[in-house]
Amino acid sequence: VQLQASGGGVVQAGGSLRLSCAASGRTFSSNVMGWFRQAPGKAREFVATVSRNGGTTAYADSVKGRFTVSRDNAKNTVYLQMNSLKPEDTAVYYCAARRGLARDIARGRGEYDYWGQGTLVTVSS
Numbered sequence: 692v693q694l695q696a697s698g699g700g701v702v703q704a705g706g707s708l709r710l711s712c713a714a715s716g717r718t719f720s721s722n723v724m725g726w727f728r729q730a731p732g733k734a735r736e737f738v739a740t741v742s743r744n745g746g747t748t749a750y751a752d753s754v755k756g757r758f759t760v761s762r763d764n765a766k767n768t769v770y771l772q773m774n775s776l777k778p779e780d781t782a783v784y785y786c787a788a789r790r791g792l793a794r795d796i797a798r799g800r801g802e803y804d805y806w807g808q809g810t811l812v813t814v815s816s
Contacts, residue, residue, distance in 0.1 A: 693714070693716070693805075696711070696712045696785065698810060700813070702813070704778055707773060708776065710812075714767045714788060718790075719788075722805075723789040725787045725797060726738040727787060730779075730781060738751055739760035744764075748796070754780075781812060782811075783812075788805040
């Protein structure tokens, strides 16, 4: 599986962005998908995850109520809609895919098998 994230950019605080992550291959619908982010000088952290059919989602407390993760299995794409952005949301955002059927969603970095290259989101104050 190859993942290509896009949609990052510079936005003012309070603004919105939508990230996309396009996946190659025919197994997308069987993968749990996740979004992570890494700010300068900090460890990569969990942001959001979505189950294979899109019916179950989970979020980090820091983004709950502001971010929405979704997927379109027909387009092999997962999305992260980010609203009410804050300067502390500034980071490189990565999408990730998890193989297997053991879990519906996953929050841990080590639970994912494939990673995209990241897209930079900068929120100015």
